[in-house]
Each structure stands twice: as C-alpha cells, then as structure tokens.
Amino acid sequence: MMNYIISIDQSTSATKAVVFDEQCRLVCRKNVAHHQYYPKPGWVEHDAEEIYRNTVEAVREVVDATRNDGATYSLAITNQRETVVVWNKNTGKPVYNAVVWQCQRGEEICEDLKKRGFTEFIRERSGLLIDPYFAASGVKWILDNVDGARQSAEQGELLMGTIDTWLVWKLTEGKRHVTDYTNASRTLLFNIHTLDWDDELLNLFTIPRSMMAQPLPCDSVFGETTVDGVFTEPIQIAGVLGDSHGALAGQMCFEPGMGKATYGTGSSVMVNIGESAIAAPEGLVTSVGFAAQGKVFYAFEGNIHCTGATIKWMTDNLKLIDSPAEIEGFATSVKDNGGVYLVPAFAGLGAPWWHPHAKAIICGMTLATEKGHVCRAALEAIAYQIKDLVDLMTGQAGIALKELRVDGGPTKNGFLMQFQADMLNACINRSDVEEASAMGAMVMNGLARGVWSSLEEVAALRSSDNRIMPQMADAERNQLYDGWKNAIKRTLYN
CATH class of the missing domain: 3.30.420.40 (ATPase, nucleotide binding domain)
Structure with missing residues (x-):
C-alpha cells in the first residue's frame, strides 16, 4: 500500500500539485496556471475562486495519475505568502479579487503610518518593514474602497486570509478558518513574540479582529477535505507554511x-x-x-x-x-x-x-x-x-x-x-531538490501525522x-x- 502526500504549491503564477511518498521521493506533479490582472499601473490581482478551482483540478490530475488499489493520500499546502483574500463567510464569495504581494495600491496607507512615526513600533511587534508588499495594507484598502465592505466587516460577516487560509476554508467547506505562523508573520498584523494577532496592529490598519484566522504551528492538522469530491472519504490537510519557509524546511x-x-x-x-x-x-x-x-x-x-x-x-x-x-x-x-x-x-x-x-x-x-x-x-x-x-x-x-x-x-x-x-x-x-517549497510542506505534513517523530529523523532522509x-x-x-x-x-x- 502506498501512502502519498500531495503538496499544493500555490505560487504567484500557477498552482502545482506535487506528490511525494513517505521517503521524501517525488512521484508526480501537475501545474495549472492562473490569470494575472493589472487594473492600474502598479496594481496586481488574482481571482481567488480561479485559484481554488485550479487547486482542485491539479489534485484531481495527480490522483488520477497515481491512484492504485489501497493508495492513501493526505494534503499539505505551501503558498505565495503575502497575497490576501477578503470574503463573505455567509456566501463564500470574495468581496474583491485577491490583492497580490507585488501590488502597490497600499503605498499611501504605508506612507501615512511611517509619517505618523509607527515604523519602529510595527517592526518591534511584527518583525517587518512597513510596506505594501505585506498583506495588511491590501486588506485595509479593500475595506476602505469596496462598497459595503467596511460595514460588513464591522458586523462580523467578512473573513480575511492569505492564500493558505482561503484554500483551507474552501477545502473544508467553511468549517476551518485557520492559518500557520509563517504566513501570519507576513501580514504586518501578527506579533511574532506572542504568536497571536496583535490588537494594536489591527487597530492601526483598522481591521476587525473577527476577520482573523486561528494561527497554528506548521505541523498541525488543519482540517479534512474531499477536495470537492476528488476523494469519496475525507483526507487530512496537515502541514502548511509559506513558500520561502517551505524552501527552508525542504532544504x-x-x-x-x-x-x-x-x-x-x-x-x-x-x-x-x-x-x-x-x-x-x-x-x-x-x-x-x-x-x-x-x-x-x-x-x-x-x-x-x-x-x-x-x-x-x-x-x-x-x-x-x-x-x-x-x-x-x-x-x-x-x-x-x-x-x-x-x-x-x-x-x-x-x-x-x-x-x-x-x-x-x-x-x-x-x-x-x-x-x-x-x-x-x-x-x-x-x-x-x-x-x-x-x-x-x-x-x-x-x-x-x-x-x-x-x-x-x-x-x-x-x-x-x-x-x-x-x-x-x-x-x-x-x-x-526540484521542489523545495513543496517538500517543506510535505515534511510538516509527515510530522503532523506522526510519520516521523523528530526533525532529526526527517533530516536523515535528505538525499x-x-x-x-x-x-x-x-x-x-x-x-x-x-x-x-x-x-x-x-x-x-x-
């Protein structure tokens, strides 16, 4: 019986599904590209629903290529880090396209915070520089500029998340609103010392705490999914981290x-x-x-x-x-x-x-x-x-x-x-290693599910x-x- 780990590597240009066995060997991979949207100079957007559909399609293709009698699967996720989605938790629909990490629309928001003298405060709490590269200004822009978004957020109807959060929420049919510490640490809203969302940072960006996902360690079980019917019985989603962090762990x-x-x-x-x-x-x-x-x-x-x-x-x-x-x-x-x-x-x-x-x-x-x-x-x-x-x-x-x-x-x-x-x-x-980020997610998946009992045991598998x-x-x-x-x-x- 083969036990496979499917790592979803959701990048800026495409969604890849990479299959590993439990000896860290790459078995199969499929890649599905998504569209890039440039509504204004310096602005970059993705269609979050397209990314989800592509994720399902990529998983379907690798399962069709590897399925055999008795094969078991679990799912891991690594992703483009700072790209952010805001969606209505009742309808399941994004209120706006995903704001991509390359997007500069939050520049004025960031410059205002710098002028008001918050650079060191934000750096001390989040570890980051004030920059539209990180997710917070994209969320604030959506709340401030999309009709009805601010009111809906204040009424507790909207959720936000980086791409990992969006995918897990969709894959679990809205049952799990979670993220991992690495993705959270790239938002400008996460206190890297307390390992939780920081109320003062949320207030600076005027983002209600009710929008925020539960942050978890990378080697957690994040939920269960049939991947929109690809599997007849739910499989575990275990192991999530941002792509650069995935490469650090994959190496x-x-x-x-x-x-x-x-x-x-x-x-x-x-x-x-x-x-x-x-x-x-x-x-x-x-x-x-x-x-x-x-x-x-x-x-x-x-x-x-x-x-x-x-x-x-x-x-x-x-x-x-x-x-x-x-x-x-x-x-x-x-x-x-x-x-x-x-x-x-x-x-x-x-x-x-x-x-x-x-x-x-x-x-x-x-x-x-x-x-x-x-x-x-x-x-x-x-x-x-x-x-x-x-x-x-x-x-x-x-x-x-x-x-x-x-x-x-x-x-x-x-x-x-x-x-x-x-x-x-x-x-x-x-x-x-051809797929270092995907391998990092696979490592966290195996640790979460008890395939390996220590980091040292995993390191010994490095070929x-x-x-x-x-x-x-x-x-x-x-x-x-x-x-x-x-x-x-x-x-x-x-």
Whole structure:
C-alpha cells in the first residue's frame, strides 16, 4: 500500500500539485496556471475562486495519475505568502479579487503610518518593514474602497486570509478558518513574540479582529477535505507554511546557523537564527522560519535584486556571451579577476548598502582586461552580494554560518559555487531538490501525522549531499572582499 502526500504549491503564477511518498521521493506533479490582472499601473490581482478551482483540478490530475488499489493520500499546502483574500463567510464569495504581494495600491496607507512615526513600533511587534508588499495594507484598502465592505466587516460577516487560509476554508467547506505562523508573520498584523494577532496592529490598519484566522504551528492538522469530491472519504490537510519557509524546511535547515539561498533572477536568502525573535538588521526582516515539534524557529530574510539577471544582461544586452552556460568557461579562462569588479546595481543597491539610486558599474579595467575578466567579475559579484547579506544576518544574530544550502539554475555553475564557499568560508550544499517549497510542506505534513517523530529523523532522509568546501586562504579572501567594498564605494559616490 502506498501512502502519498500531495503538496499544493500555490505560487504567484500557477498552482502545482506535487506528490511525494513517505521517503521524501517525488512521484508526480501537475501545474495549472492562473490569470494575472493589472487594473492600474502598479496594481496586481488574482481571482481567488480561479485559484481554488485550479487547486482542485491539479489534485484531481495527480490522483488520477497515481491512484492504485489501497493508495492513501493526505494534503499539505505551501503558498505565495503575502497575497490576501477578503470574503463573505455567509456566501463564500470574495468581496474583491485577491490583492497580490507585488501590488502597490497600499503605498499611501504605508506612507501615512511611517509619517505618523509607527515604523519602529510595527517592526518591534511584527518583525517587518512597513510596506505594501505585506498583506495588511491590501486588506485595509479593500475595506476602505469596496462598497459595503467596511460595514460588513464591522458586523462580523467578512473573513480575511492569505492564500493558505482561503484554500483551507474552501477545502473544508467553511468549517476551518485557520492559518500557520509563517504566513501570519507576513501580514504586518501578527506579533511574532506572542504568536497571536496583535490588537494594536489591527487597530492601526483598522481591521476587525473577527476577520482573523486561528494561527497554528506548521505541523498541525488543519482540517479534512474531499477536495470537492476528488476523494469519496475525507483526507487530512496537515502541514502548511509559506513558500520561502517551505524552501527552508525542504532544504532541511533545521538548526540555527543553517541557511538557504535560492539563485534566480535575484536571490532570496533566509537563515535560521534559532528560537529567539532577534531584531533584524536595517532593511531586513525577522519572520517565523517554521514552527514544528513544539518549537518555533525564527529566520532573517533578505533579497538581492540582481544575481542571475546580471548574467542575462551580459547575454541579451551586451552580447558578450551567447548563452548563460558559456560564462563559466570564460571566467575560468583567466587566473583571477585582474582587478576588475562589476557592481550590478541595475535597480539600485539593497542590503546592507541601501542606496536605491545607485547605478551599476564595471571598474578596475586596464588594457590587459579581457572578456574573461568581465565574466569572472559578474559571477564573483553574485557571491559577494550573498556574502554581504549572510555576514549581516549572522553578525546580528551572533551565530556562525554552519552551511548554506542552495538551489536554482546558477548553482550548476561550478566556479560560482566554489567562489561562494570561499567567500563565506563555509560549506555550500548544492541541492538536487526540484521542489523545495513543496517538500517543506510535505515534511510538516509527515510530522503532523506522526510519520516521523523528530526533525532529526526527517533530516536523515535528505538525499542530496553535494558539499563544496572553502579552499581560499583568509588573506586572499579579505583582499578580494576589500576590493568589492571599494567598488561599492565608487558606485555610491559615482
């Protein structure tokens, strides 16, 4: 008899159903895209009912592909985090489209709170920056701008939730209005110290407490569902967490000092800082990393604008290389960077520099500079930016980086991964996990249902062990990084 865990990975562009067995092996997956709505410049919306229909369809497809005599199933959820839905609990209908995390309609609301001096107060309670990226301003906008919404909310008729909450409510036919600590910690309304909704934060955003879901640890049982008739008997919904947190758990970063970096167009970096909600360095955020086995692990998180995008720029704009795959060959054709540094401030500089108007530069070139030096400088810049963030996080938390677990297309570049290990002076563990977020939800599902009894037992199932160890001497590392910091200064004062 096969026991399958279906992880719903509900992302910004699509809903994916990923089937795992209880040995953490991926069995099957199906993907159903949904529409993006842009009613005004800077506004982004999704149809929450379409997302639910797509969830049912994706589950139906993977069950049809894997069903056999005696097969059992349970459901886990990981999701785009800050996207928020407001719906009428009596009709089950959203009062407005879902406001997506990319949407900027809440900017005026956030700016007003900053001007009124609430930045530090909100940061202390929620761990977050005041920004329309997070869910609260989207909810307030709906209540303030949709006819009758404010009155209905005050009368206790409306509910709100991130996408996990909406899906669980729909899947349980309105029986369960719940969320997990990680998604809750991305709303600007959740007190990460008390692990509950904060009445003063709710009041600042004028959101009635009656709208809020019950927050639970990630490894909870969230309800039961037939998935709109896909199953004749209800199955358990167990294991819920936001997608970046899912990747942290899916990479099995269960110990303080373990971090994950996803290399894509930009890069997302998250480091497990342990069981204390330490204030993040300026410009970064503190969130619940994950909550399991009676413990809550917190994480620092930061994002880098341009990593893989730099290589794409060299390919598409400069035509310096024909494809991203070529860059490693050119980078290793020279013995060092020849003093050349590329600072990819194409969209300004983020943490720890915080200079939104900085412009990209290539500096240190001489008549001896070759294509290889520029290619090498571009790859080195990715590693320097990751180091900037990791050093900031570990320094603030007072911990050493034990290991950085990495995923994404650029991790196939051997030079980049070795240079990253050298710069961090720490082990890089390159993952072969294709669905890290979905695997994280699957892990929480198994813990909730008693498949595994501890995080250590789960960690032993990790199949990937592609470790890259640092090889560079301290003096060389410091010299190269000093050169990077000097290049940054040229960028800032250019």
